[in-house]
Amino acid sequence: MNEAGNQFTPANKLELMAREPYQAMPQESVTMGFDSKQGFELMQRGATLLSKSTLVPKEYQDNLPNCVVALNMASRIRADPMMVMQNLYIVHNKPSWSAQFVIACFNQCGRFSAMKFRWANRPADPDSIPDNWACQAYATELATGDEISGPTITIKMAKKEGWYGKSGSKWQTIPELMLMYRAGAWLQRTHAPDISMGLRTAEEESDIIESRRTDQGTFVADAQAKTETRVIDKMDILANKEQATNKPPAANDVAEQAEDKPAEANDDDSKAPTMSELIKGIKAAKDVDHIAELLDLARGIKRQDWRDKVMEAGRIRLKEMLPNTEIGVGHRPAPVADAVGAGDSSLFGDD
Incomplete structure (x- = not known):
């Protein structure tokens, strides 16, 4: 019965339902993550969808675990998953960001003004x-109005840290951009490390660890990569070594002379391997470290044509072991700049 004492009938029940629309029970929103079953299932569904896309980088295609990791990182820093996938690199099995992504996140976090750079001793040529070419990144903290600045990055620092002299180093070809990338990354890490979750940039990891970039855009960095660089450099040294005082023999010289000639002829009749022994050792080598040792011994060979034979054997064997590595000729020494003059303590005094 209702308040007026009338009994409910099917007709007035329908009328009551028409006057009072049905209100659904509120549902709790589910957030992707590992802290709940629903969140984990939602992350798996999203990762499955992304892994089937041809627009994501190759390291995520048909790779559900990688997509889950990317979604988790995107959730933690509140960024778009696609943007994270495009800017997350794996160097030495460690995730790292691209430098421009770190700078972009710093500019858009809402806590600081846009990042700027100040320069000192910028060369005209x-x-x-x-x-002493130096760069420093700085910004303004919006809450306090104070200026914050990161560590000063110089070319001298890059050389001392070993970034500049590495084979294929971008510090030699685009030093201005590398100075900005490193200065920006270090400003973010010192004043807002939560933005990058403490991860270094891919450029930093590549400078710190001997690595190479594959055709898929990922970085390969391991002990073998370091040895590969060392072996290739040694082959370059052999190729560019000056001709010895003894000229190459005539075409009709017998090959047996080369086989019986030791790699180094010392007064104490050292047991240096012959050219043929070095070539046999290279052909039987099981790893690139062994090849590097044999190439070291070949540097003592006096005649250029014998060194060339050892170098060619090393190139062939190295190509068999590392089919995806380009084995070239030509040593790449790092350019030597003039010493830093006085005035380092006031790098930004006139800028």
Whole structure:
């Protein structure tokens, strides 16, 4: 019965339902993550969808675990998953960000003004790179109005840390951009490490660890990569070594002379391997470290044509062991800049 004492009938029940629309029970929203079963299932569904896309980088295609990791990182930093996938690199099995992504996140976090850069001793000639060329990133903290600045990055620092002299180093070809990337990354890490979750940039990891970038855009960095670089450099040294005082023999010289000639002829009749022994050792080598040792011994060979034979054997064997590595010729020494003059303590005094 209702308040007026009338009994409910099917007709007035329908009328009551028409006057009072049905209100659904509120549902709790589910957030992707590992902290709940629903969140984990939602993350798996999203990762499955992304892994089937041809627009994501190759390291995520048909790779559900990688997509789950990317979604988790995107959730933690509140970024778009696709943007995270495009800017997350794996170097030495460690995730790392691209430098431009770190700078972009810093600019859009809402806590600081846009990042800016100040320079000192910028060269007028791009081919002349002074050691005291310096860059510093800075910004304004919006809550307090204070200026914050990161560590000063110089070419001298890059050389001392070993970044500049590495084979294929971008510090030699685009030093201005590398200075900005490193200065920006270090400003973010010192004043807002939560933005990158403490991860270094891919450029930093590549500078710190001997690595190479594959055709898929990922970085390969391991002990073998370091040895590969060392072996290739040794082959370059052999290729560019000056001709010895003894000229190459005539075409009709017998090959037996080369086989019986030791790699180094010392007064104490050292047991240096012959050219043929070095070549046999290279052909039987099981790893690139062994090849590197044999190439070291080949540097003592006096005649250029014998060194060339050892180098060619090393190139062939190395190509068999590392089919995806380009084995070239030509040593790549790092350019030597003039020493830093006085005035390092006031790098930004006039800028």
